Structures are given as structure tokens and as C-alpha cells.
Amino acid sequence: MNQKLMEQIILHILSNLGIVKTHFVSANETKSIMDKQFLLSEKLTFETVEGDILRKNIYGSQISVSGSKDFKLLLADCTQEKDFPEYGLVIQLKDAPTYGLYFVFNNSEAEALIAVNTDKKHWIPCSTYLQATFLAGMEQLRDLGFRWKKCIEYKELHSQLLTFIKFHDSYFEAQNTNHEQDNQGEMPV
């Protein structure tokens, strides 16, 4: 897996959604998804390692790409430390698999993940091909200039957002464990 490529894909998508600022997307011409007009009533609750409870915002927006086909997007601000912003985002086009991306901004070691689920429960990391088509799809939406509206009827996608965030945690936890074992010269069980 080309981790650097995946990071750039995610950065590009988040830039186009106005979530992060980059030099290749004009902030003035980009409507941010992370706007109070898209703020949902649901909150994401975290317990930090210090035991503090954090309540973070969730934003939801959607567009109607054709008569009955809604494209929905939920974004969770998962930032726990101000210097390391992190976001979880899930998107779903009606009758298509749900895709999720997660990014932790860290200059030394960013965490990036793009995953897909086809059964509304289980997530699998995307191949480079699927990552590329995900980017292409998001670019297509931007180029066609659809207008985002606040998301309605997002209960199912919200529950998928939560499973995706948990999946991200377990995925990187498992990766870190494997790295530690490799560094110690132990064979993975």
C-alpha cells in the first residue's frame, strides 16, 4: 500500500470539501462542509487518555445527483489534541457501498485510511484502485458544482460513521502492534 499516495488523496478530498487549507484549493471559492449550517445535533464523545470527556461536532450534508439518488456525507471532527487535527468522514451514494476516510494530521507520522464497506457493518481498507476511483468520484462532484444541503435521514450513515471510527482505531492499533513485534524480532501470532 502506498501510504503517501493515500495521504495525498485524502488531503486533496478534504481540501476540496473545505475542511483543511492547502495551496492547491482556493479557500475563498470553496464552501466548507465544516460549517454551522451543516452541523448535526449528534455529538461524538471521546474519553481522552487523561480521562477527560470530549464532545465533538458532526457535520452532515447531501446532494441529489439524480432524481432519487442522494449522495450523503458525514464528517466527524475527531480532534483530541489541538496540534493534531483528525477527521473521520463517510460518504454514501444510495445503493452503492459506503466509503470512509480518516486522517490524523501529524507532521512526523500522519495516519491515513480509506476503507469501504458493502454490508453496512464490516470495513475493509481500499486498494489503490478504489482509492483512486474514490478521488475521481469526489472530483467529479466538485467539477459539476452541486450544492450541498444539510443532511436529512442519516441515521444509518451515522451508525456507519461510528463503526468506521472504531475500525480506524482497531486498524492502527493492530498495525502498531505488528510494528512493535517486527521491531522486537518476534513473529506475529
Next chain:
Amino acid sequence: MFNFDILDDLNNDPVIENVKLDLDQIKLNVPSFTNEKLCDMIIADRYLGFRQKIAPICMEELAIRRAGGDNFKFEEYIEVEYKKLPKLDFTIPDIKTALSNAIGKKI
């Protein structure tokens, strides 16, 4: 690939013995297998895309039996049984194509 249900299940399981495929043992055993079993092994090897090392072993045994006078039509058996299996499809619809299909009607 990871998911919570599977990880939970694995955590509750006893230690899993690391079983290794022993091709030498298979070579020793094939003479005792029926023709149908040998064919089923070939089909499974091809269908599931294993390392495809078992199929040649079984095929060799079937060829030896035919040379020895066995009239079992293993080619026909394999072809018929293989076609009965459902087609495997691991492709995941990509969002670009799904969007193009949806938007296509509009533009």
C-alpha cells in the same frame, strides 16, 4: 483486514495451532483416495485459487490410474462439477462508476 466481530471471536478462541500444508504427505496419500475425491481436490484447488500445487499431484495420480486401465472420465467429472459452483465475484463497486451512472442521466 480487521473488524471488531471477528477480532472478538478470535480473542475468545483457544490458541490456534499453526497447521502447515504438507505436500509430501499429500503425495503419499493420493493413491488411497477415490477418483472422485482426487477430482474434488483439483476443483477446490482451482476454484479457491490456492497455490495450485495440489491439482497437478492429483492429476498425475489420475493419469497413472488411467494408464493402468481405469476408465474413469475424470476430465468430464471435473468440468461438470466445476460448472456447478457459483461464480466468485470479489469486485467492489467503485464510487466513480456509481456516480457516473447516477449523474449520467442528468447531464
